[in-house]
Amino acid sequence: MEFLGFTIDVAALTSNTLSILFNIALAILVFVVGRWLAKKLVTFAHGIMVRSHLEVTAANFLSRMLYGILLVVVTLAALSKVGVQTTSVVAILGGTAVAVGLALKDQLSNFAAGIMIVTFRPFVRGDYVQISSYTGTVAEITLVNTHLTTINNHDIIIPNSDITTSAVVNYTALPNRRVDITIGVGYDANIKTAKELILKLAKEHPASFSDPEPIARVTNLGDNSVDLTLNVWTTNDDWWSMQCDLLEQFKNVFDDEKIDIPFPQRSVHIKGLDQMINNMDQSQKIPMSKN
Numbered sequence: 001m002e003f004l005g006f007t008i009d010v011a012a013l014t015s016n017t018l019s020i021l022f023n024i025a026l027a028i029l030v031f032v033v034g035r036w037l038a039k040k041l042v043t044f045a046h047g048i049m050v051r052s053h054l055e056v057t058a059a060n061f062l063s064r065m066l067y068g069i070l071l072v073v074v075t076l077a078a079l080s081k082v083g084v085q086t087t088s089v090v091a092i093l094g095g096t097a098v099a100v101g102l103a104l105k106d107q108l109s110n111f112a113a114g115i116m117i118v119t120f121r122p123f124v125r126g127d128y129v130q131i132s133s134y135t136g137t138v139a140e141i142t143l144v145n146t147h148l149t150t151i152n153n154h155d156i157i158i159p160n161s162d163i164t165t166s167a168v169v170n171y172t173a174l175p176n177r178r179v180d181i182t183i184g185v186g187y188d189a190n191i192k193t194a195k196e197l198i199l200k201l202a203k204e205h206p207a208s209f210s211d212p213e214p215i216a217r218v219t220n221l222g223d224n225s226v227d228l229t230l231n232v233w234t235t236n237d238d239w240w241s242m243q244c245d246l247l248e249q250f251k252n253v254f255d256d257e258k259i260d261i262p263f264p265q266r267s268v269h270i271k272g273l274d275q276m277i278n279n280m281d282q283s284q285k286i287p288m289s290k291n
Helices: 010-051 056-081 086-103 105-120 160-164 191-204 239-256 273-285
Strands: 128-131 134-141 145-149 155-159 168-170 176-185 215-221 226-235
Touching (some): 105 134, 105 145, 128 145, 134 155, 145 160, 155 160, 176 191, 176 239, 191 215, 191 226, 191 239, 226 239
Antiparallel strands (some): 128 134, 134 145, 145 155, 215 226
8 A cells, every 4th residue: 555655564554553552451451450459459568567556657658658669560560561661760760769868868767767666666655755855745656756745735846866866764654653752851850750651641642552562761861861762653644643642741741740851051161250350340449540
């Protein structure tokens, strides 16, 4: 067949067209089926992560990341069916990933630390923790930073990479907690009576544990007082209220029993003070001359 002076092989054209259409249809089929399988696999993986008690934020993020990776693989497989050289596409994607990684290296560090936090769970939402010099209740854990709420309702945002390189004190990781109260009494006070009084109040408090039972010891002979330390166990929920109750009760019972709680006192000696006073007295005795 000739068209405008050109010879056209209709059979070859028809064969090539059918081949191209077949490849396009195959590529579409690969993409559709591959995406469906990717969604099923991601849903299955997400269910496993949730059942393994992984933090919901981390499970959702990892699921989305897995779906993105699988979608890229499916797209490359579909493009290869229509004759696209995927090697160059993979090289471009790899270079782009390296560039993005270098630009966001700090955020990636926080992200990696966030994965470690939600995986190993040194603390969870609602725990009362101390991270470096910050203390508060864990309000939210993201894959980049962690939010603490202080007792005066301040929101502290700490990068996750700082958390993994700092010491973390989790005050509420265990169900029970010990109250330690140190109170000083005067050196002329009856130590035995003072110990009996604070032990009696501790044992009678409704939130205190009898096992282990409260104990009181002399822990220091200070400059101005004999320090008694009470150790009594309670639950995390009652720790703060019981400590405040006992401090108030100790003050009241010591006042009733006339047991002194001394305050710091210092004796100051000024060298040469006596000579200074004598000089002032002598200067006052010298009569002033009259003109």
